[in-house]
Amino acid sequence: MPHTPYPDSYYAASANAAPIREHLNEAVETDVCVIGAGYTGLSTALFLLEQGYRVVVLEAARVGFGASGRNGGQIVNSYSRDIDTVERSAGPDAAQLIGAMAFEGGRIIRERVARYGIDCDLKNGGVFAAFNARQMHHLEAQKALWERYGYDQLELLDRSGIRNVVACERYCGGMLDHGGGHIHPLNLALGEAAAVESLGGSIYEQSPATRIDRGQSPCVHTAHGRVSAKFVVVAGNAYLGGLVPELAAKSMPCGTQVIATEPLGDELAASLLPQDYCVEDCNYLLDYFRLSADKRLIYGGGVVYGARDPADIDSIIRAKMLKTFPQLHGIRTEFAWTGNFLLTLSRLPQVGRIGDNIYYSQGCSGHGVTYTHLAGKILAEALRGQAERFDAFAGLPHYPFPGGQRFSAPLSALGALYYSLRDRLGF
Secondary structure (H helix, E strand, O other): OOOOOOOOOHHHHOOOOOOOOOOOOOEEEEEEEEEOOOHHHHHHHHHHHHOOOOEEEEOOOOOOOOHHHOOOOEEOOOOOOOHHHHHHHHOHHHHHHHHHOOOHHHHHHHHHHHHHOOOOOOEEEEEEEEOOHHHHHHHHHHHHHHHHOOOOOEEEEOHHHHHOOOOOOOOOEEEEEEEEEEOOHHHHHHHHHHHHHHOOOEEEOOOOOOEEEOOOOOEEEOOOOEEEEEEEEEOOHHHOOOOOHHHHOOOEEEEEEEEEEOOOOHHHHHHHOOOOOEEEEOOOOOEEEEEOOOOOEEEEEEEEEOOOOOOOHHHHHHHHHHHHOHHHOOOOEEEEEEEEEEEOOOOOOEEEEEOOOEEEEEOOOOOHHHHHHHHHHHHHHHHOOOOHHHHHHHOOOOOOOOOHHHHHHHHHHHHHHHHHHHHHHOO
16 A cells, blocks of 8 residues: 655654554445545534534545645735735625635634644744835735725834844835734644544545546545545645546646754744744745744745746755845754645635535635635535535636646746746835
8 A cells, every 4th residue: 555654844743643544445425525634624524523514534645744734834814815806806795705704714723723722833923024115015005905804903014113023134114913823734734633533524544536426426436445425525735636627727736845944042033033923025926934833943935836846945945044034044954845735827716616516625826724724614614505605715717827737837937037026126
């Protein structure tokens, strides 16, 4: 039986103890079969189990193997494209619903952590850091936009204010989201998986779905078993492969890279990020960083379109880190890893239904920690017949990438280069 281990990341090295779960080797029946044990799948399973459904989760590797266990660990509100984009593309009614949900994912995470006693190093506070006046104007507009949808946790930071939370000379200001925060992402996934099992759900690892028999009674097959269900939830995102061809046609896996330093010690760590907030900058291809519980700096950034792994992650990301914190020259990098997220052309999530009983959510576009937890809730609502919020997302327009599968990655990279040049030039 093939065994896919976790990648060699800081998160895997510091993960809480978790069971090695069996692969599926029999035929089982359930109400809902969820494909993927990342945040989307685990969140969906939890909400359904809490409503009394029987749930089986199939995972191709290990719980949280994909983006859920490798990301920057930042709780960032809203979506990869903000609510004003939704207003332009979906109209006022759908925008009102989607905008009202933009701050729900972070609340769901905190509720899950509290309810199920999940040990994932949860810290509050996230900062958006601006390099120039144009980016500060954007943050001012973003604050007004979010407040229009009832969110009141934002605080603008001037040059002095940003210095108090980030020991860096690069930023002219920023915005603090008191409702943001950061977590150990793999431990969050492992804790949610334990919660699923505590409610009677079943999780099978090393059990990639090989095909879905569609129809009135769908059946999901693996190499050694099958799951017959009333409903199927497809939650594989960038690691789904070609299982559902129509979902692959309008999305593109992309890679991002992360490093973790050696432990810095309390004094040096506090001198970099005195309030222990997480930070992301306002560039199109942004950098993001935070402190771990054991006082390492976790620093990520960059996008590889098409999800190819760079030859030397450390050299790419370390250079970015030292531009932000030159005082870390001489500090060793102890971990360097990459992971894939699923990009859509609109940068908004793709949500929908195939036939009457196969549901999906995908394409968080690098902004998935909070959205995936919301997605689980709206998918569960839809399965229970309460589809208003699901339909608001499902109605968003989505298009294939220009150039098809062959040219979508290089054309996207060219577009990113244009926006990166704009960022560098300050306009």
